[in-house]
Amino acid sequence: MSSLININNNFLDLPPELSTYGSSRVAVLPIPFEKSVSYGGGASKGPDAIIQASGQVEWYDEEINAEACQVGIATAAPVVCKNITGEEAVKEIAKRTSKLISDGKFPVGLGGEHTVTAGCVMGMLKECKDFGVLQLDAHADLRDSYQGDRYSHASVMRRVREFGLPIAAVGIRSLCQEEVEYIKREKIAVFYDRVVNKDGWPLEGVINALPKRVYITIDVDGFSPSVVPATGTPEPGGLPWYETLSFLKQIFAQKDVIGLDVVELAPIEGLHFADFSMAKLIYKLIGYRFIS
Numbered sequence: 001m002s003s004l005i006n007i008n009n010n011f012l013d014l015p016p017e018l019s020t021y022g023s024s025r026v027a028v029l030p031i032p033f034e035k036s037v038s039y040g041g042g043a044s045k046g047p048d049a050i051i052q053a054s055g056q057v058e059w060y061d062e063e064i065n066a067e068a069c070q071v072g073i074a075t076a077a078p079v080v081c082k083n084i085t086g087e088e089a090v091k092e093i094a095k096r097t098s099k100l101i102s103d104g105k106f107p108v109g110l111g112g113e114h115t116v117t118a119g120c121v122m123g124m125l126k127e128c129k130d131f132g133v134l135q136l137d138a139h140a141d142l143r144d145s146y147q148g149d150r151y152s153h154a155s156v157m158r159r160v161r162e163f164g165l166p167i168a169a170v171g172i173r174s175l176c177q178e179e180v181e182y183i184k185r186e187k188i189a190v191f192y193d194r195v196v197n198k199d200g201w202p203l204e205g206v207i208n209a210l211p212k213r214v215y216i217t218i219d220v221d222g223f224s225p226s227v228v229p230a231t232g233t234p235e236p237g238g239l240p241w242y243e244t245l246s247f248l249k250q251i252f253a254q255k256d257v258i259g260l261d262v263v264e265l266a267p268i269e270g271l272h273f274a275d276f277s278m279a280k281l282i283y284k285l286i287g288y289r290f291i292s
């Protein structure tokens with residue numbers, strides 16, 4: 001897809017001693033699922049684009065002041081996503097994720113469309129009951145179904161909520177009336193991007209809305225398009241790079257983060273900074289989790 005020359009096939013292009021599954025604390029799980037995308041396509045190419053770009057990320061990070069990769073980052077075989085329904089994909093992703101958890105790994109899912117998060121969360125639930133989900137996203141993704149599909153990317157947080165988990169959402173700037181009513185009824189902690197931009201980041205609100213254990217799902221369209229223009233449904237406004245990092249760093253400091261995913265990167269040929277930024281984001285988060 002890309003005209004860039006890359007040969008790495010694991011996250012960060014790590015040598016075996018830093019990427020062997022058995023000795024790694026982190027497991028990256030590529031999930032190239034794309035079925036219900038409603039506008040721009042290409043999310044199935046996200047995992048590979050992130051892995052290719054990650055080969056250019058420096059192992060040392062001056063903020064972390066360490067090489068976080070020393071904890072070991074394995075890249076698992078991609079979830080096979082061709083010719084399956086959303087429901088089948090969710091079940092398969094759940095199986096793969098719960099295996100990573102039972103092997104003691106910190107799972108990092110790479111989407112794929114946002115639907116994959118339902119599978120990751122379902123897999124976490126098999127191993128661990130009491131947690132909440134922090135969502136960074138432009139869209140609420142709380143429709144009961146979208147275009148007749150209950151496993152649409154636009155319904156993923158509704159499915160997550162139906163697992164009985166508390167949700168806190170940050171960066172939201174596009175949703176429908178049905179979702180607003182659901183948010184009110186279910187008392188979901190939604191922090192709209194417009195308000196975050198005006199009044200500052202809702203660290204305390206998010207901390208209070210979630211239990212000690214937290215799973216993080218990052219839809220890349222939650223970021224400002226200046227950070228990630230490469231996504232199917234871009235929205236103006238959005239979360240800036242440094243502020244988002246320092247917010248997430250606080251979440252890692254105050255909560256026990258048990259896993260994460262980054263979804264909806266739809267790489268654009270020749271515009272590889274978006275792929276690189278998301279690779280760097282993931283590496284930062286691994287550093288926040290295991291080093292700082």
Ligand SMILES: [Mn+2]
Nearest residue numbers: 114137141219
């Ligand atoms: Mn989303």
